[in-house]
Amino acid sequence: MVNGINLALQFLDSFAFIVLAAAGLAIIFGIMGVINLAHGEFILIGAYTATLAVTQLGLPLVVAMLVGGLVTGLFGILTERVIISGAWPNYISQQTLGRDIIEPLYDRLADSMVATFGLSLILTQGARIRFGNSIDQIATPFGAISYGAFSYSTYRIVLAGVSIGLLLATYYLFTRTDFGMRARATIQDKETAQAMGVNTDRMYMLTFGFGSALAGLTGALFAPVITMQPTLGDQFLVEAFVAVVVGGPSVVLGTALSGGVLGAILATFSNLYGTFIGRIALLVAALIALRFLPDGITGFIEQLRKRRQESD
Amino acid sequence: MSKNSANGEENRSLPGRFRSRFEGPNTIGESRGFWVGFAVAVAALVVYPAFGDGSQLSLFMVLALLGLSLSVVWGYSGVLSFGQVVFFGIGAYTFGVVSINYATPGGITAAVVAGIVGGGLSAAILGYFMFYGGVRDVYVTIITLVSTIVMHTFMAQTAGSEWAIGEAALGGFNGMPDIPVLTLGVEGASYQFMYNPFPMRVIGIGSFEISPFYYLVLLLLVGTYLGLRVLVNSDYGRVMVAVREDEDRTEMFGYNVTRVKFVVFTLGGALAGLSGVLYAARNVYIDPTVFSLLFATLPVIWVSIGGRKSLLGAVVATLAIEYLRISMAGELALVLLGTLLLVTILVLPSGFVPWLHDQIVETRLSPGEASGADAPDAPSEVSD
Numbered sequence: 001m002v003n004g005i006n007l008a009l010q011f012l013d014s015f016a017f018i019v020l021a022a023a024g025l026a027i028i029f030g031i032m033g034v035i036n037l038a039h040g041e042f043i044l045i046g047a048y049t050a051t052l053a054v055t056q057l058g059l060p061l062v063v064a065m066l067v068g069g070l071v072t073g074l075f076g077i078l079t080e081r082v083i084i085s086g087a088w089p090n091y092i093s094q095q096t097l098g099r100d101i102i103e104p105l106y107d108r109l110a111d112s113m114v115a116t117f118g119l120s121l122i123l124t125q126g127a128r129i130r131f132g133n134s135i136d137q138i139a140t141p142f143g144a145i146s147y148g149a150f151s152y153s154t155y156r157i158v159l160a161g162v163s164i165g166l167l168l169a170t171y172y173l174f175t176r177t178d179f180g181m182r183a184r185a186t187i188q189d190k191e192t193a194q195a196m197g198v199n200t201d202r203m204y205m206l207t208f209g210f211g212s213a214l215a216g217l218t219g220a221l222f223a224p225v226i227t228m229q230p231t232l233g234d235q236f237l238v239e240a241f242v243a244v245v246v247g248g249p250s251v252v253l254g255t256a257l258s259g260g261v262l263g264a265i266l267a268t269f270s271n272l273y274g275t276f277i278g279r280i281a282l283l284v285a286a287l288i289a290l291r292f293l294p295d296g297i298t299g300f301i302e303q304l305r306k307r308r309q310e311s312d
Numbered sequence: 313m314s315k316n317s318a319n320g321e322e323n324r325s326l327p328g329r330f331r332s333r334f335e336g337p338n339t340i341g342e343s344r345g346f347w348v349g350f351a352v353a354v355a356a357l358v359v360y361p362a363f364g365d366g367s368q369l370s371l372f373m374v375l376a377l378l379g380l381s382l383s384v385v386w387g388y389s390g391v392l393s394f395g396q397v398v399f400f401g402i403g404a405y406t407f408g409v410v411s412i413n414y415a416t417p418g419g420i421t422a423a424v425v426a427g428i429v430g431g432g433l434s435a436a437i438l439g440y441f442m443f444y445g446g447v448r449d450v451y452v453t454i455i456t457l458v459s460t461i462v463m464h465t466f467m468a469q470t471a472g473s474e475w476a477i478g479e480a481a482l483g484g485f486n487g488m489p490d491i492p493v494l495t496l497g498v499e500g501a502s503y504q505f506m507y508n509p510f511p512m513r514v515i516g517i518g519s520f521e522i523s524p525f526y527y528l529v530l531l532l533l534v535g536t537y538l539g540l541r542v543l544v545n546s547d548y549g550r551v552m553v554a555v556r557e558d559e560d561r562t563e564m565f566g567y568n569v570t571r572v573k574f575v576v577f578t579l580g581g582a583l584a585g586l587s588g589v590l591y592a593a594r595n596v597y598i599d600p601t602v603f604s605l606l607f608a609t610l611p612v613i614w615v616s617i618g619g620r621k622s623l624l625g626a627v628v629a630t631l632a633i634e635y636l637r638i639s640m641a642g643e644l645a646l647v648l649l650g651t652l653l654l655v656t657i658l659v660l661p662s663g664f665v666p667w668l669h670d671q672i673v674e675t676r677l678s679p680g681e682a683s684g685a686d687a688p689d690a691p692s693e694v695s696d
Contacts, residue, residue, distance in 0.1 A: 035450065086658060102658045109450040110392045114616045115657040117609055121650030129643050234605060238461050245454050276469050283462045290455055291445045 007271050009152050012160035014270075015263035019163045020222070021236040022243035022255050023170065024215030029244055030251035031187050031207045033107040034084055037116040039215055039240055040233020041123035046072040046216025047223040047232060048127065054138045061141060065220035072216020073209045080208035083115060085201070106204070120233075127230040140224045159221060163259075166214065171252045173210075183207055242286040248296020257297045262286070334538060336545030338388065338553055340622055340669045357530055362520050370526045371594060372634040373533045375610075377587035379630035380536055380623060382611040385580035387620035388544050390556030391573055395438070395456030396584045396611050398463050399431035401602040403585030404592035405467075405482070406430035408491045412480035417495040417502030424496070424589050431585015432578050439577035443570045448559075457608070464603035487599025494525065494593035506593065529590060533627070536583065540623050552576055613649070617656045619663020628665055 025039045036042070050068030053059045059067065081088045086102025093101040105112040142154035174180035185193040186203045194200050218236070226232055243262060247254025265285050270278030293300045335342040341350070360366060378400055386392045407427035411420045438459060442452055471484025482488060493506035505528050509521035543549050554562040555572050563569045592598040601607060610633075618629025633652075637645060660667050 083654065083658065089658075103661060110386075110453065111657055111661060113392075113453065114612055115654055117612070118650040118653030118657065121646050121653070125643065125646035125650070129647070237605075238458070241454055242458060245451060276465070279465055280462065283458055283465070286458055287441075287455060287462075290447060290451055291441050294445070294447050294451060 006152075007267060009157065010271055011263055011267040013156050014266040015259050016156070016160040016163035017222075018239050018243045018263050018266070019167060019255055019259035020159070020214075020218040021240040022247070022259065023166060024211040024213075024218065025240045026211075026244045026247060026251045026255045027170070027214065028208055028211040030249060030254075031183060031211075032084070032204055033109060034105055034112040034208075035109055035116070036211075037113050037237075038079075038120035038123060039116075040235075040237040041120045041127075042072050042076065042212050042215035042233075043219035043222075043236050044123065044127060044230065044233040045075055046219030047226070047228065048131065048135065048219075049216070050220035050223045051135060051138055051228055055136050061138065061224075065217065065223075068220030068223070069213045069217035072219070073213030075216075076212020077205055077209040079119065079212070080205050083119065084112070084208060085204060087201070124230050124233070131230070133229060135228045137228050138224050153225070155224065162221060166217070167252060167256055170214070174252060179206070239282070242282065246286055246289045246293075246296055248293070248298035248300070249302075250298035254296055254298040261297070334541045334545065336549070338544040338549055338621075339541050340624060340666060354530075354534055358527075361522060361526055366523055366526045368638065369631075370523070370529045371591075372631045373529045374587055374590040374594060375614075375634055376533055376627045376630040377536060377590070378584055378611050379614040379618070379626040380540060381580040381583035381587065382615045383618075383620060383623055383626035384540060384544070384552075384583070385577055386612075386615060387622065387626070388549065388556060389552045389573060389576040390559075391577060392450075392453045392612075393456045393577070393580065394453055394608055394612065395459045396580065397602055397608045398438075398456070398459050399435045399581035399584035400588035400591070401463060401467070401598075401600075402434045403427040403431035403588030404598045404602060405488070405588075406585075407589040407592050408488045408598050409477045409480040409482075411492045412488075412490065413478040415492045416499065417504075418498040420492055420495045421497060421502075424494075424593075427589035427592075428582050428585045431588060432582030435581020435584070436574070436578040439574045439581070443573045443577070460603055460605070460608045464600055464605075467600035467603060483599070485600060487597055489597050491592055491596045491598065493596060494528075494590075506596070525594065529594075532586070532590070537623055537627060544623070548572075613653050615663075617653060617664055619666040622663060622666050622669075625663050625665030629663075 021043070024042065025036060028034055028036050028039075046068040048068075049071045050061075050064045053064035053067050054061060057064075083105070085104045085106070086100070089102050090100045093099060105115060140153060140155050142158065172180075174183060182193070182198045182203055183206075185196065185198055186200045186207075190200050193203075219232075226235070239262075243255060243258045246262060247256075247258035262282055262285065266278050266282045268278075269281035289296075295303070331347070341347075357369075360369060378396060381399075382393060382396045385396070404427065406429075407423045410423035410426045414420070414422065438456070441447075442455055447455060467482065468485050470482035471486065473481070475482045475484070480488060493504055493508075495502050495504040497503055503524070505525040509523050511519055511521050513519040544552065551562070551567050551572055554565075554567070555569050559569050588602070591602070614630040614633055615626050617633060618627070619625030633649070637649060640648060656664060
């Protein structure tokens with residue numbers, strides 16, 4: 001029997017997981033045209049940092065989570081400077097060789113995937129070498145609520161709230177602030193934005209840092225409920241990818257909508273037939289969605305809007 | 313072609329005309345020196361088992377076929393498939409299922425064919441949905457990546473007894489053992505390729521045992537490489553490269569871009585299927601790790617480092633990287649591999665083998681032989 005409240009809680013859980021997993025990836029992909037295959041390892045950095053901050057330094061959980069996000073954000077900026085834009089290596093090579101050695105990976109989708117996959121290999125294996133196959137875990141806070149025969153971890157409900165909060169904050173950042181305006185100008189037309197005085201190079205760096213920080217925060221938030229092992233990023237990567245491509249070009253709205261649709265599918269199928277079928281259903285839904293909506297949900301909405309405008 | 317006039321070779325002899333089918337702007341290496349080197353390399357591979365571990369090298373050569381399949385699809389037609397291992401794995405599993413159920417020489421031969429057809433057919437189905445559905449660019453990459461993960465998730469849970477096809481149990485994470493050894497032919501006229509070394513006696517060196525499977529794989533690899541060289545330098549190959557460089561423009565010239573991508577994708581799937589068949593036959597075992605994300609990325613790594621627009625690069629890089637990966641068994645192996653990948657993409661985006669070729673051609677004395685470098689460099693021509 002499908003229990004209504006249980007299903008609703010499971011939906012919230014799936015929604016939070018998909019949205020949080022996808023947010024950082026979606027921002028970096030949507031704005032920079034770079035696919036970060038090391039996204040899962042950025043989540044890993046956040047999760048490990050937060051966990052170690054609690055177990056080794058004894059920081060309070062909330063502070064540790066923010067530290068996790070911050071460290072990952074800084075790591076993202078470093079990655080952008082060294083690998084994605086190649087600004088620092090190119091600066092050095094300009095001084096010594098008199099020419100650039102790295103061509104930026106912006107809008108070179110395939111190359112960015114391959115390069116960041118190399119980074120992902122290094123980070124996963126590096127974490128394994130440094131910390132072993134697992135590290136001590138922090139306990140899940142808040143306990144559980146029970147309802148009839150069911151009980152549910154309160155923390156997972158909190159996560160759903162946090163994911164909605166993060167989406168709203170991101171939406172606010174990109175639509176209501178100067179930074180957001182410059183970022184959107186950079187996506188729409190880089191040259192014009194430059195002509196209007198936007199430092200697009202810096203926008204890219206900050207956007208990558210912001211996306212990375214979101215990934216790190218995701219890792220930190222999920223740190224109490226997932227197993228701390230070097231491959232923990234893998235389980236986020238798939239859902240993140242699927243959500244980003246199903247969502248389409250509009251970053252925040254797309255992530256929210258695809259989180260809703262995919263979360264509903266995942267929750268329903270998991271509830272009825274078990275988690276394995278739920279996962280398969282999610283992936284099949286993504287394949288079908290891409291077949292019929294090659295530009296994702298927001299691309300489809302955009303198309304409808306254009307068609308209506310033309311018919312008026 | 314300008315290449316021929318540049319070489320002053322319009323009046324070529326019969327072997328010269330034969331050779332010209334293998335040469336063109338889409339492959340590197342057309343000088344006499346290259347072909348001599350090629351013959352030396354093949355000869356070295358022929359005698360290698362007498363000195364080194366032929367069994368391991370046969371695995372690398374099997375994987376080189378997988379690398380070639382991605383090179384054709386990605387390097388020559390511009391479709392980055394993260395799903396070559398899907399067709400590789402389907403080929404391997406199909407071979408396993410059919411050969412376990414029909415473990416006679418004729419049945420195993422049919423299983424080889426079934427594996428290749430399985431790889432090609434699954435690529436055709438996926439390709440049909442993608443290309444005729446208007447899916448393009450990075451979304452193709454992501455769909456193929458997701459397909460890999462679907463296959464991994466699916467095959468990993470086929471552990472129960474209900475997941476058996478005839479006598480062949482799929483076995484979930486434990487994989488499918490007891491695949492019969494590779495035998496080609498029909499009853500009475502068949503030959504078994506695995507664990508069936510035949511002794512060789514060479515006067516002056518001594519006697520040693522030779523693995524027929526090794527030579528089967530070597531023959532297939534050299535044959536596939538030469539066959540693909542003919543393909544990419546044919547008229548069809550030129551269309552493939554045109555699709556890679558600018559889809560819309562090629563479409564405007566009246567070519568059916570969708571069909572080209574579909575056909576090449578299917579061909580790549582069949583080749584990956586062949587590679588999978590040989591992989592399963594070599595290990596007499598197959599398990600879902602062939603669908604894992606790491607394994608799915610390996611072909612992309614080989615082809616990127618070797619040079620994606622170079623068939624030779626794919627083969628050389630596969631052999632070299634797999635050798636490195638296996639011999640560096642330590643913990644740092646993956647870190648080094650990742651660093652190598654990162655540095656290659658950033659510093660040598662066109663890959664190692666084409667870069668090396670350019671260095672050789674630039675320093676070569678005779679200008680007449682430098683035709684390889686004069687071959688039209690498509691990216692510089694079509695940039696707008």
